[in-house]
Amino acid sequence: MPTPSGDVEKRGSGGSSFPAPALPPEEGDAQETERETPLEGGLGEDGRSSEAEQDAAAEEHAGSAPPSAPAGALLREGAASVKGAASVDGTGEEGDGEAAVRSAGEGELDEAAAARGASDEGASGERASDEGASGERASGEETADEKEAGHEAGSPERAGERASDEGTFDEEEAGREALNRPPLLASEALMEDLAPIEPARDAARLWCAAVGLTLVVLGGLQVTALRPGGVASGFMGVVLGAITLVLALTRITYRQRAAAMLGIGLTSTLLGLVGSGPAVGIDAGGFAWGVARAIAAAALPAALAFRARYRAYAGARWLLGAAFAAALPFTVSVIxxxxxxxxxxxxxxxxxxxxxxxxxxxxxxxxxxxxxxAYLALAVNLSLAGDLVFDGLSGVEGLQAAEVGAVIGSGVAFAATSALTSIGLFQILAWRLAPAARRINLHRPPREAKKPTQPSSNDWLT
Structure with a gap:
């Protein structure tokens, strides 16, 4: 392996001295220097210690602030130049160049860290300014809401104006709904007139109130011994009258009220026929005579009222004929x-x-x-009650007040119980037969009047 001393001698023979380290070379030059510098021969103890110091310095900078890419490149270039210088002279002069390069690299690292810190502080300042702006907007919104709430709470006039506006809007909405509702056709009005669904609904409540008060008064007179019948009959009269008043005051269905009226009327009538209850004394002339009168007083008024309300229904005339047939025994006896x-x-x-x-x-x-x-029904009821009173008075000798009062009380009780029974029967018939009564042809042509017959030629009056 060639020694570094031989290499130095070759380069030193040229008569040139070792140049001082200049500015850091570019990245490409550093790479070429690294490729040209023989690293296998080693740099001696000083060279190895320089590499160790470089690694330690790099680790310290990495722990404090990571170097940027240009700073790392400068550090590597400085190390390469130091290694090249050491390979040239082999002396300890490379320490000064290495220190200078390292100082330059550290300066670059410090500048990069300072720039990065400044940028981080700028970003933090921008975020803080954004948060401040958001807080200002939130506080502004809260202040506006508080002002609005305080203004609304402190201004009853505005609240009244809003309430009036809402009321006006509701009225306008109701008016629009009324305009959008389909109009009532003439055929529908005619149908309701010819065949109503629930006739005499409100009138039945008035009749219940009147009859209930009558029964309570009659029962009270019996309890106080001002009428014959006794305390037990008077108590039953008060109870039946109270139930009838409840029917007048409560809201129940049409059929339920009709059935209750019919039941109370029949109960009072049957009690009176056996000599008890609030209608005591209606059995004048005998039990059979009283039953015939009661049937006529219940059937005829109900049929007449039904005929009046459902005049276009052919079955109403059949019901009226049946009522006359039921009243026939009493009619024959009267004749x-x-x-x-x-x-x-x-x-x-x-x-x-x-x-x-x-x-x-x-x-x-x-x-x-x-x-x-309707008027004929009331006339029949009053005529039958009057017949009971007249027939009873005809048998009183001397017209004593007690006896006259008892007879008149019997007539009033009969009229009240018969009216309650007939109205209940009429409403039950209406509930049951109203659908059939409404199945009529409103558009059928009128019947043609019969033409008068012409007299014959052989008629002597011609």
């Missing part, structure tokens, strides 16, 4: 009463009944009219 050739209070009551039933025959008229069925 027979008039054959005695005696005119008294009993006969006057019979005349009233016959007149009312005769007027009820108007219900068989055509569908163009209601035949005043």
């Amino acid at each position: 027979l009463r008039l054959t005695t050739h005696q005119i008294g209070l009993g006969e006057a009551g019979a005349i009233l009944v016959i007149l009312a039933m005769t007027a009820g025959l108007l219900g068989f008229m055509g569908e163009e009219t209601t035949s005043a069925g």
Whole structure:
């Protein structure tokens, strides 16, 4: 292996001295120097120690701040130049060049670290400024919200204006919905007039209130012994009257109220026929006579009211005929009463009944009219109750006040229980038959009037 001394002698024979280390060479020159410098022969102890010192310095700089790429290149170039110088003279003068190069490399490292620190501080300052701006915006928004909330809380006039605006908007919305609702057709109005769904719904509640108060009063009179019947009958009258008042005050379905009215009316009537309850005394003339009167008083008014409300329904006339058939026994007995050739209070009551039933025959008229069925129903009810009162008064001798009061009380109780029963029966019929009654043709052509027949040529009146 060639020694470094021989190499020195060859280069020294040229008469040239070792040049002082100049500026750090470029990266390409450093690489060429490294390739040209023989590293196998070694640099002696000083050369090895220089490499160790370079490694230690690099590790220290790596621990404190990582060198940038240009600084590392400069360090490698400086080491290469130092190695080249050591290979030329083999003396200890390379220490000064190496120190100078190392100092230059450290200066570059310090400048790079300072530049990087300055850039980091600038970035940190920018982030801090961004955070400050965000905080200012957030504080500004919170301040605006607080001001708005305080302004809203402290200004009831604005709250009232907003409430009025909302109310106006709701009214406008309701108006638009009303305009968008489909119009009521004339056929629908005609259908509701000819065949209503739930007729006399509100009127039934009024009747319940009136009848309930009547039963309570009649029961109270019995409890205080001002009417015959006893305390037990009076207590039953008060209970039935209270239940009827509950029907008037509560909101229940149409069918439920109708069934309850029918049940209370029938119960009161049956109790009266057996001589008990609030309707005591309606069995004047015997049990059979009282039953016939009660059937007529319940069936005829209900059928007449149904005929009036469903005048275009052919089945309403059939129901009216069935009601007249049910009242036929009582009607026949009333007519027979008039054959005695005696005119008294009993006969006057019979005349009233016959007149009312005769007027009820108007219900068989055509569908163009209601035949005043509602008024005829009330007339039948009052005529039958009047017949009961007149018949009872005809048997009282001396017209004593107690007996007269008992007879009048019986007539009032009969009218109340019969009205409750007939209204309940009418509403049950309406609930059951209203769908069938509404199946009518509203657009059918009117019936053609029959042309009068021309007299024949052989008629002597021609």
